[in-house]
Amino acid sequence: MMKSLFLLLLLCHVSSPVKHSLKFLYTGSSGIQNLPELVIVALVDDVQAGYCNSNKTIEIHQEVWKKLFKDKPVLMELFTQQCFDTLPKLFKSTLDKIMQHFNQTEGVHILQVMEGCELDEQTGETVFSQYGYDGEDFMSFDLKMRTWILLKPEADVIQQEWEADKARIENHVYFLTQNYSEWLRKAGNYGENFLLRTVPPSVSLLQKSPSSPVSCHATGFYPDRATMFWRKDGQELHEDVDHGEILPNHDGTFQMRVDLNISSVKHEDWSRYDCVFQLYGVKDTITKLYEAPINVVCVSGRPFNHIIGVAVALMLLPVCITALFWRKKKKNIGSQWRLEDCSDVSLKSKQQFF
Structure with a gap:
């Protein structure tokens, strides 16, 4: 297992052809000693802007990102209270359900989420939400249709459960469409010289x-x-x-x-x-x-x-652990994502993430 992790570390890189991007990588894990139960990494144009974990470690990089986090209280909350307390519990609960569905009682298991917004001068702004489990595509969210796209056939029961929870779907849509676009534009305004250098x-x-x-x-x-x-x-x-x-x-x-x-x-x-x-x-x-x-x-x-x-x-362990399967599936994922326009609406807590 550790040998595979090191190979993935050396190959790890999340790359994007768009001009600007904001990505949040969430990694919940079980069975890995000395690794926090939850790690969140924020990337702006594939440069690490912030990092936090459930062990109450938080890092904000570059003055422009510090200004962005300070200006957006909910973004700071995501990297403090929710990263330390709320989201670890939700990730653990979801991870336990998935493990139970696959009849897994022990061993190393990883649940990952990649969400964010991308800005391209030609195609405009798009948001995305992609899930993975144990290094494989799991499910993606179709924002327009408000439905979950099954990427792992064996997860059909999980998909049906998520589909049945209409309140959770609406909360997920609400969060996806209300923050990422604004945060990306703010990051671009604050760090234009840094990003375009x-x-x-x-x-x-x-x-x-x-x-x-x-x-x-x-x-x-x-x-x-x-x-x-x-x-x-x-x-x-x-x-x-x-x-x-x-x-x-x-x-x-x-x-x-x-x-x-x-x-x-x-x-x-x-x-x-x-x-x-x-x-x-x-x-x-x-x-x-x-x-x-x-x-x-x-x-x-x-x-x-x-x-x-x-x-x-x-040195890049926290970032690379969060990208264990995004690199491997990059080409396939790109064709499966359903990307929709970002919009500005009022804020809601990321506690409704799952």
Whole structure:
């Protein structure tokens, strides 16, 4: 189990093609020692804005987000009273019911919810609500039809129970349509310069041995809309190339890598290869020429880039735990979501979440 968690940590990244987004990731769990029963993470444009858990830990990042949380009492309440008390009880109750339905009495089980609002200049504003259980899609909410869409056939009994509770559905609709749009616009107004900034990366070529693949590694860039590739004689390569995921750094920037297998490349041909990094919104590209084998600095026998990767994964544990299945199902989920217009109505408590 722990091995799978670490693999997911290293691959974890929630990415969005829209211009601005506000996402709340809720993770309720059972059977995992030293992990809070509930973790809530708020992401603005995929940058962590806030974090809280049922152990009464709360973190608000960046001054613009602190201003947003201070200006919106209910948002602060979500990260204090409800995160510490109300929602953990509701998540545990729902998790127990699902476990009972699947005849599960023990072991590690995780219930996740991803909700929020996205803003695109072409398509406008949309909200979404997606549920997952034990790393698989579970149910999504169709706001227009006010109904639950079954994504896991075995959960039909749970779906029928949720469908029968009309009051809960209306409360869910009420919360979805009254907050996210306003919070996203406020976040954009408060942090426009922060959100629209571009930060170039530091790009390095790393290689464990002369015969091992060459890793072109870029880190410290923002936003996460970037591409990186290897070329030979100015032409992009597609064979013998391994593209890694874009991963978040603890400071809100991102990192990525792309590996090139050079085992069959002759010494005299090294200069024909280069790595190119391109960042969205920036005209200039960064190019690194492969000239000779580069030895990676090792610490206690481990490659330097491996140490960095594990360290980053550990620092991002709270965020990545909340995205155990969103990455794996990203393409499928995208086609299944039913996204509806956000609207502004008065506020209601997130206690009606379930």
